[in-house]
Amino acid sequence: MELAPHHYSFLLLRTIHALHVIPHPPPPRRLLPPLRSMILRMNSKSVGRFNVKEVYEEQSSAINGGYDNISLLPDCILDHILSYLPTKEAVATSVLSKRWKYLWIFVPILNFDDSLLYSSQFEFRHSINVTCFMNFVDKVLLQRDKSNIERFRLSCRVCFSASRVNEWILSAVKQNVQELDLCLFVEEPFVLPACVFDNEILKVIKLEMNCNLHLPPRISIPCLKTLHLRLVTFPNDNNTVQSLFSSCPFLEELAVLDCEWMNLKRISITIPSLKILIIDDLPFCSVDDLRGCEISIDAGNLIFFKYSGYLSNKINIYGHSSSALALINIPTLSGRRREIGHRTVKLFGGLVNVSSLRISSGTIEALFHAEDMMDNLPKFENLTFLELRGEFRKHSIKLLIKLLQRMPKLEFLHFCEGLGQCEDDSGMKLLPDCALSSLKTVDYKNFCGTNTEIWFLRFLLKNAVVLEKMNVYWSKNSLKDPMNQREIKEQLHALPKGSLHCALLITT
Numbered sequence: 001m002e003l004a005p006h007h008y009s010f011l012l013l014r015t016i017h018a019l020h021v022i023p024h025p026p027p028p029r030r031l032l033p034p035l036r037s038m039i040l041r042m043n044s045k046s047v048g049r050f051n052v053k054e055v056y057e058e059q060s061s062a063i064n065g066g067y068d069n070i071s072l073l074p075d076c077i078l079d080h081i082l083s084y085l086p087t088k089e090a091v092a093t094s095v096l097s098k099r100w101k102y103l104w105i106f107v108p109i110l111n112f113d114d115s116l117l118y119s120s121q122f123e124f125r126h127s128i129n130v131t132c133f134m135n136f137v138d139k140v141l142l143q144r145d146k147s148n149i150e151r152f153r154l155s156c157r158v159c160f161s162a163s164r165v166n167e168w169i170l171s172a173v174k175q176n177v178q179e180l181d182l183c184l185f186v187e188e189p190f191v192l193p194a195c196v197f198d199n200e201i202l203k204v205i206k207l208e209m210n211c212n213l214h215l216p217p218r219i220s221i222p223c224l225k226t227l228h229l230r231l232v233t234f235p236n237d238n239n240t241v242q243s244l245f246s247s248c249p250f251l252e253e254l255a256v257l258d259c260e261w262m263n264l265k266r267i268s269i270t271i272p273s274l275k276i277l278i279i280d281d282l283p284f285c286s287v288d289d290l291r292g293c294e295i296s297i298d299a300g301n302l303i304f305f306k307y308s309g310y311l312s313n314k315i316n317i318y319g320h321s322s323s324a325l326a327l328i329n330i331p332t333l334s335g336r337r338r339e340i341g342h343r344t345v346k347l348f349g350g351l352v353n354v355s356s357l358r359i360s361s362g363t364i365e366a367l368f369h370a371e372d373m374m375d376n377l378p379k380f381e382n383l384t385f386l387e388l389r390g391e392f393r394k395h396s397i398k399l400l401i402k403l404l405q406r407m408p409k410l411e412f413l414h415f416c417e418g419l420g421q422c423e424d425d426s427g428m429k430l431l432p433d434c435a436l437s438s439l440k441t442v443d444y445k446n447f448c449g450t451n452t453e454i455w456f457l458r459f460l461l462k463n464a465v466v467l468e469k470m471n472v473y474w475s476k477n478s479l480k481d482p483m484n485q486r487e488i489k490e491q492l493h494a495l496p497k498g499s500l501h502c503a504l505l506i507t508t
Contacts, residue, residue, distance in 0.1 A: 071097065075106065083109040087140060105143060108150040110172070112137050114157060130160050138164075141171045148176040151204075155183035158190050169193055179204035186211040197221060197244070207232065215240045219247040226253040233260040238267065245269050252276065261293035261313050274299035281309025297350075305351070311343040311366075317350025322382050325356040329389070330363045341370030345377060352378045361390030361417075368399045383407045384438075387414040397452065411440045413460075418446035418475070419453050442470040447506075448478055449488040458495045467499040472506045479508060 070078075082090040082104060090104045114133045133156070152172035158165050165184070172180065173195045180202060184190065186209055194216035196205070203223055207213075208230040215235065227248060234241050241264060245254075251271050255278040261267075269277075277299065292313035302320035306327040320326075328351075330344060344366040351357070357380070367374065386407065392400065397419065404410065442460055447453060461470065472492070478485055489506050497504075 071100070079106050079108070082107045086111045086113060088112075088136070091136075091140060105145045106147065107144075108148065109153075110140065110144075110149060110151070111153045112140075112168075113153075113155040115155065134161060134164055137168055141168060146175065148178075150177070151179040151181065152177045153181040153183075157185045157187075159185070159187045162188070162190055165190075166193055169196065173199065173201075176201045178202060179206075181206040183208040189214075194218070197247075206230075215244060219243045221248050222250070224248040224251055227251060228253075228255040228257070229259055230255075230257040231259065234264050236263040238264055242267060245271070249273065254278070256280070261295070262291070264293040266294045266296070268296045268298070270296075270298040272300055274302055276304045277302055278304075278306045279309070279315070281307065281311070281313055281315075305354075307347070311340050311347070314343055315347050315350075317347065320351070320353060322353045322355065324351075324354045325358070326351050326354045327358045328363050329360045330366045331360070332362045332365060337366070337369040341366050341368070342373055345370045345373045348377055352380060353382050354380065355382050356385040356387075357383055358387040358389065361388065361392045364388070364392065364399050364403065367403070374399075374402055377403075377406050380407045381409060384409055384411040385414075386410055386412070387416065389416045391417050391446075392419045397456070409438050411438050412443075413439060413441070414443040416445055418444060418448065419450070419456060438466065439464045440466060440468045442467065443473075444471065445473040446475045447472050448475050449484065454488070454491065457492065461495050461497050461502065461504070463498050464502070465498040467497075467502045469503045469505065472504070474506070474508050 078100075082093065087104075087107075087110050090107055093100045094104055112133075114129075137154075149172055152169075154165070154168060156165065169180070169182070170193050173193065178201060180196065181204070182192075184207075190209070190211055191214040192207075196202075197216055197219045199221055200223060202221055204226040205221070205224060206226070206228040208228075210231045211233065212235055213229070213232040215237075217240075219240070245267065248271065250273050252273055253276040254269070254271070254274060255276075257278065257280040261281075277297065279295075294314040294316070296316045296318065298318045300319040300321070303324050304326075305317070305320065305324060307315060308327075308329040311330060328347070330340070344363065348367075367377075386404075388400075404413075439460070442457075442464075444453075444457065457470070457472070460467065474485065492506060493504060
């Protein structure tokens with residue numbers, strides 16, 4: 001017996017949400033209203049050789065009241081919709097009607113997640129659930145159409161059956177998978193199939209695996225565009241790991257997140273095509289242990305670089321695009337401050353051509369601990385945008401002024417969390433070149449009204465002769481004292497301005 005459309009409308013509703021076509025709709029009794037909205041809003045998109053708007057117009061005469069309207073759509077559109085669902089839910093639509101019975105076998109995107117089968121975190125070892133999951137994956141891979149797989153995502157616990165996991169990965173590779181996304185929870189040593197790293201089809205590899213990364217002797221991934229590695233421990237073999245980064249000549253995006261580099265001494269990432277590089281380098285061991293790897297990066301087309309960590313590994317950058325955006329987050333230091341400060345100065349020396357820079361207050365503090373090397377910092381001749389995150393300690397203000405002196409073409413200065421509660425104006429007599437020549441916009445958030453903050457804003461208002469606007473946003477705590485708030489506001493508006501066209505906005 002076929003089910004009425006409203007029985008499966010809830011299943012497809014989350015897919016329509018994923019397509020960003022219906023903002024927070026209530027659960028419908030029938031699928032028709034959200035389906036019509038989806039089709040009308042997708043009128044500029046096409047799936048396969050079908051234009052969605054044309055399909056709607058052709059079928060509109062058949063759409064009324066209580067009929068199964070969604071089944072009128074072509075298979076390619078229904079497959080596209082099902083591809084947004086986890087494979088478990090896509091397969092579940094096979095019971096809806098004869099029309100839906102075999103649609104799922106043509107879906108080119110497979111998404112297996114064993115956590116969806118468990119009702120609580122304490123049941124994940126239950127043998128029935130484990131068997132159900134493994135049998136389900138086996139059945140799907142056996143019964144689906146043998147056409148190519150676009151994306152294969154697998155999130156599971158390898159301890160259940162490492163051989164079965166490898167069989168699933170091999171099956172995906174045999175069906176010319178283009179995007180391989182593996183999140184594997186490992187309790188014993190686990191080796192991925194060699195064909196993952198010797199593959200002429202793969203364009204995306206995302207690997208999260210909490211164990212050693214065993215690499216085969218031959219590595220060749222010529223079509224790879226995206227490589228994400230998370231939680232892996234690199235082996236004690238510089239040549240093999242070097243081969244991994246050298247065997248992707250067209251790689252555009254590389255992310256190395258929370259990985260262990262300690263077994264390596266020196267690695268070079270020389271990829272001319274690389275555009276995005278993310279290194280999350282928070283250590284597994286003590287932050288005082290700086291015996292990490294020396295990582296050299298040469299990527300002339302790099303447009304986005306993000307680093308977060310204590311610089312337990314030395315990072316040397318030798319090339320990037322002149323329009324690059326760099327995000328640097330070095331947490332507040334507890335030990336080995338001087339050496340980390342020297343590494344921070346060296347890292348900044350490689351970012352000389354960036355146009356936008358976002359840094360944390362901890363990064364400024366790291367520079368403070370290498371004050372004897374501040375003269376080694378180059379001038380950032382291309383930098384026009386600077387964003388500062390986190391509250392500053394009292395000695396960081398002086399370093400901020402010195403840093404601004406290295407940015408002669410700065411146009412936009414943004415404080416995400418203000419200067420904090422520090423009360424120190426030592427060293428503020430210096431006048432950064434940017435204040436005279438190019439600074440146009442200042443955004444200052446979390447304004448508390450401290451003497452240091454007022455001095456700093458007065459300093460900018462007086463000396464920034466081309467400043468166009470300064471936006472000051474009160475902190476939440478400042479709103480508790482409206483009388484003091486009004487007095488400080490009047491004081492700021494009375495400050496002399498070096499620019500005749502500067503607009504000062506003080507708001508919540």
